Amino acid sequence: MEYRIVQDGENATVVFQGDITFSENVGFRQMLKNLPNKNMTQCVFDLAGVSMVDSAGLGMFLIAKEQADTVGWSLKVQGATGHVASMLKLTKLTEVLEG
C-alpha cells in the first residue's frame, strides 16, 4: 500500500495505491496520524488505484471512521472498482463509513 495526501482547503484526499491488507496495519495508522485532522471538514479515500482490500483493510477503514467521528470530519469513500467494490458491497460498509 502506498498513499498520497492531497489537501485542498478544508478538504483532504488520500489517494491509495496497491493492496490494503492485514500487513499494512502500521502504515495505515501512520497515515491517519499524518492527516491534517484539525484543519479539515472532509476526507476522501480515493480507492481507484487499489486492487485488493481484505477484511483487515476494511477494519482499518472503520478505525478511520472512528477517528473522523472523534475529531469531527466526515469520511467519503470513492473510486472503488473490481474486488474492492465487491467487498464494500458485500459488507455494506460504504453506508457505515459515510454515515
Place this chain on the structure above:
Amino acid sequence: MSDISQAEAGITGRVAALDEEVRKAKILIVDDMDLTRKMIASSLAKGGFSNFQYAEDGDHALKVIAQDQPDLVILDLNMPKMSGYEVCKILRADPATQGLPILVQSASEAPEERVQVFASGATDFVSKPINKSELLARVSMHIENKFLIEDLSAFKSHIGDELLLARSMQKELLPQRAFLREIEVRGNLRIENYYRASFELGGDLWGCWRVGENRIGIYILDIVGHGVGAALNTFRIHATMARFQELRVDPALFMNQLNGELFETLPTGQFATMFYCVLDIDSGDITYAGAGAPRPLIIGVDHGVRMLDSDGVPIGIIKTPDYRNKTATLSKGETLMCYSDVLIETRDDVGEIMGQDGFAAHVSDISRRVERNILISNVLKEFFDVLKGDLPDDLTAVGFHRGSKDDTLLNPEVQSFLNQLHQNGDQ
C-alpha cells in the same frame, strides 16, 4: 595502560561487571604449551572467569568435551595428534556441539589461514601473541551470545509448546469427525471439511449443530486478522454463541443477538464476517442470513453455480445491522459450499485476484471434472498448486453434498462407520 590493568578495570567494549552467569561459564583451553594454557587462564581470571578445563591436544580436547561440555573452547591450531581444524570439523558435525562457540588462536596472520579457520567451523579468531584484553572481550562476547541464544531457544520452544496447546484447543472448537459422520448418515450427506490457520492459530471458525430432529445449522465466520489476537476472538465468539442455543433455529435472530453482544465487546476495527444457515436435511430447504461472508455456493447437478446473498454488515460493527432471513434450496445431488475469503483473494501466478464471480466459475468448472463428493478437496488441491509461498490468510472450506435419490454418497469410511453403528445395535 597495560592489558592486565585494562582487564581489571573492565573489559574493553563490554559492560564493566560481567553477569554472574557469564563469569561461571566453563571454558576449555586447548594448547600443547603448558605456559600458553596458564597465560590464557590467568588473563581470563583477571576478567572474572574461574571455571577452566584444559587439554593438551585435539584428541584430549574431544574427550573432555564429550565428558563435560564447556560453554566455550579456546583452541590452538597446530597441535600434535589432532589439529585444531580437525577438532572444529568434528565438533560441528555433531549436533550436540554444533553451536558450541570455538575461539581459534593462531600465530599466522595469513588471510588464507583465517578463511580456512572459519571454513572448518570456528566461531571467531584471535592472533598469537595473544592480546589479553582482546581475548577477554571476545570470550565474554561469545559466552554472552551463547547464553542469549540458549535463552531465546528456550523461550521459543516454550512459546512453541504453548501455541501447540492453543492450536489443539482451537481445533476442538471445530466439529468433530464422529459428529459429522452422524450427520452424514442421518441426512444422506457427504461432508468435506478443511481448516488451516496461516499462522499457528487462526481467526476462522466454522461449525455445525443439530436443530431439532431433521435440521442442521451450519455457520462459517472469519474474524479480522489472523494469529493469536484473532484466535482469542474465535474463543470469545464460540463462547458467546453457546449462550444462544434457543435462537439457533432462526439465523437472522441468532446473528442479530450475537452482534448485540459483540458490538459491545469488540474494539473498533475488529469484527467477524459470517454466514449462518439452517438446512432441512429431508426437504433441502435452507434459511440463511449473511454478515459479509464470501457468498456460499450451491453447485447444481448440472454444474451450474448459484450464489447465496450473504451481503450484510459484519458482526460487531454497528449496533443494529438488521440481518434478515433469506431462503434457498439444496436439491438432491447438489452441494453447498462455504469458504473463507483467502480462496477468492489470493493472487494467481499473473498477479490476478479470482474474485467472487471468478471463483464461482472456477468451482463450476472443477465440478465437471471430478466426482461430486471430492469437489472441495479438488478445489483446494488446485488452490495450493497455484499458491506461491505461504498461505496468506486462514483457510476454511466446507462442502455439504446432498445424496441424490439413488446414490448414497457414502464413501467407504462412512459406510464402515454405519456398519459399526448397526453392529452396536444403534440406528
